[in-house]
Amino acid sequence: MKVLVLGAGVIGTTSAYFLAKQGHDVTVIDRQNSVAMETSHSNAGQLSYAFSSPWASPGLSLSLIKWALTGNSPLVINPNISIKTAKFMYRMFKNCNPTSYEMNKGRMLRVANYSQKCLLELEKEIDIHYEQRKQGSLQLFWSSKELEKVKHDISILEKFNIQYERLDVNGCIQVEPGLQHVKNKLAGGMRFKNDYTGNCYLFTNEIYKKCLEIGVKFEFNTHIESILLEKNKVSAIKTNKGELTSDSYSISLGSHSSKILANIGIDIPVYPVKGYSITLPVLEDKDAPQSTIMDDKNKIGITRLGDNIRVAGTAHLTDFNENLREKSLQSLKDGLNKIFPYAYKECNDIKFWTGFRPSTPDGTPIIGPTPYSNLYLNTGHGTFGWTMSVGSGKLLASLISGIESEISMEGIDMSRYNYANKTSLNYA
Numbered sequence: 001m002k003v004l005v006l007g008a009g010v011i012g013t014t015s016a017y018f019l020a021k022q023g024h025d026v027t028v029i030d031r032q033n034s035v036a037m038e039t040s041h042s043n044a045g046q047l048s049y050a051f052s053s054p055w056a057s058p059g060l061s062l063s064l065i066k067w068a069l070t071g072n073s074p075l076v077i078n079p080n081i082s083i084k085t086a087k088f089m090y091r092m093f094k095n096c097n098p099t100s101y102e103m104n105k106g107r108m109l110r111v112a113n114y115s116q117k118c119l120l121e122l123e124k125e126i127d128i129h130y131e132q133r134k135q136g137s138l139q140l141f142w143s144s145k146e147l148e149k150v151k152h153d154i155s156i157l158e159k160f161n162i163q164y165e166r167l168d169v170n171g172c173i174q175v176e177p178g179l180q181h182v183k184n185k186l187a188g189g190m191r192f193k194n195d196y197t198g199n200c201y202l203f204t205n206e207i208y209k210k211c212l213e214i215g216v217k218f219e220f221n222t223h224i225e226s227i228l229l230e231k232n233k234v235s236a237i238k239t240n241k242g243e244l245t246s247d248s249y250s251i252s253l254g255s256h257s258s259k260i261l262a263n264i265g266i267d268i269p270v271y272p273v274k275g276y277s278i279t280l281p282v283l284e285d286k287d288a289p290q291s292t293i294m295d296d297k298n299k300i301g302i303t304r305l306g307d308n309i310r311v312a313g314t315a316h317l318t319d320f321n322e323n324l325r326e327k328s329l330q331s332l333k334d335g336l337n338k339i340f341p342y343a344y345k346e347c348n349d350i351k352f353w354t355g356f357r358p359s360t361p362d363g364t365p366i367i368g369p370t371p372y373s374n375l376y377l378n379t380g381h382g383t384f385g386w387t388m389s390v391g392s393g394k395l396l397a398s399l400i401s402g403i404e405s406e407i408s409m410e411g412i413d414m415s416r417y418n419y420a421n422k423t424s425l426n427y428a
């Protein structure tokens with residue numbers, strides 16, 4: 001079967017790989033001149049299988065008030081807020097209750113765990129290098145109150161069989177020796193020893209090369225303008241280079257998925273939550289992070305990628321405004337300084353980047369069919385698209401091939417938003 005994959009981020013590229021492995025004739029289209037040039041380019045590099053959770057949590061409203069009072073908020077909302085932003089926030093707040101949080105986290109963990117299994121299988125199958133490290137991740141706590149708060153999360157982790165270790169301050173320093181300089185400020189940590197780290201841009205490029213080897217075609221510099229329909233099917237994709245036709249079509253346009261789908265009456269709540277990252281060279285190995293450190297209080301993640309440190313954070317609700325915000329640059333530098341005071345030096349080598357997390361209000365991606373019989377979705381991965389990429393690619397490919405998926409698809413497709421009744425979706 002001919003399949004057209006729209007979007008060559010980490011999600012589209014992994015989808016293309018699995019589709020081709022399952023025997024399809026695959027073409028990927030993207031407006032950029034290469035793969036992973038948008039959100040998949042410089043993310044935090046965390047393969048946070050255990051930590052996959054929605055932003056919409058019961059404590060979010062309280063955190064917002066606290067952040068507003070301290071004036072140092074990781075969530076930034078533009079004062080002239082658009083209807084789209086207001087709608088996204090409203091839907092997100094509707095998910096900030098214990099029942100929704102547990103349900104959403106469960107769904108996210110299901111896709112994330114499956115993704116880890118698929119990545120390990122993939123690494124056995126092909127030789128790929130993407131600055132990967134398998135040294136776990138560490139969530140830091142700065143007060144006994146924070147340690148107490150994590151108890152609810154623990155019950156969910158246990159429910160989903162996620163392995164974790166509670167560490168005291170010395171335990172944290174043992175796994176991340178660079179933390180010794182903040183020993184007196186730390187309260188402890190939680191370690192997820194099965195989490196990984198890796199460079200999403202390098203990974204996507206490695207998969208791209210494998211895709212070429214197995215016959216996938218890539219049409220770069222091709223701008224998708226609209227989806228054309230005939231009866232209840234997609235008949236073609238209109239691009240700046242003309243119309244492209246196929247048997248099946250898969251949408252992995254990241255944050256840009258909703259706009260293109262809205263034109264054919266599919267309303268999915270994928271919103272661009274802007275984030276920022278800085279990348280800077282390691283000065284001294286002993287003072288630098290070895291793996292991933294998550295500072296949930298300040299909502300930043302710090303990751304070791306080869307000879308570099310990547311720091312990422314901020315959720316900026318400003319639609320598709322691509323400006324680099326100086327205040328976020330400063331807060332990422334401050335965040336790194338607070339945790340690894342000797343890892344950072346003001347230098348010209350700091351790369352400042354921004355990207356749009358394709359976020360859903362419930363945190364869960366949207367993978368599955370649509371009411372159009374040959375159109376599929378693989379989008380809305382938000383903060384964890386890199387973590388969930390390999391599993392999502394395989395789920396999408398299985399769906400198109402009519403192979404039963406290896407995990408339950410409950411709550412993963414678009415029917416959870418009630419825009420489409422499950423029976424109207426085209427499950428093969």
Ligand SMILES: Cc1cc2nc3c(=O)[nH]c(=O)nc-3n(C[C@H](O)[C@H](O)[C@H](O)COP(=O)(O)OP(=O)(O)OC[C@H]3O[C@@H](n4cnc5c(N)ncnc54)[C@H](O)[C@@H]3O)c2cc1C
Nearest residue numbers: 007009011031039040043044046224254275384385386387
């Ligand atoms: C600051 C930050 C930190 C993050 N950290 C992590 C992390 O540590 N771990 C993790 O798991 N995830 C992380 N994420 C999230 C992760 O990066 C994303 O979920 C993931 O990259 C989304 O991949 P994608 O392929 O869906 O989107 P993209 O990578 O954005 O790909 C979409 C593609 O569609 C193309 N496209 C869009 N519109 C058109 C059009 N009209 N015509 C043609 N082509 C088009 C684009 O060019 C692009 O190549 C982070 C994100 C940010 C912003």
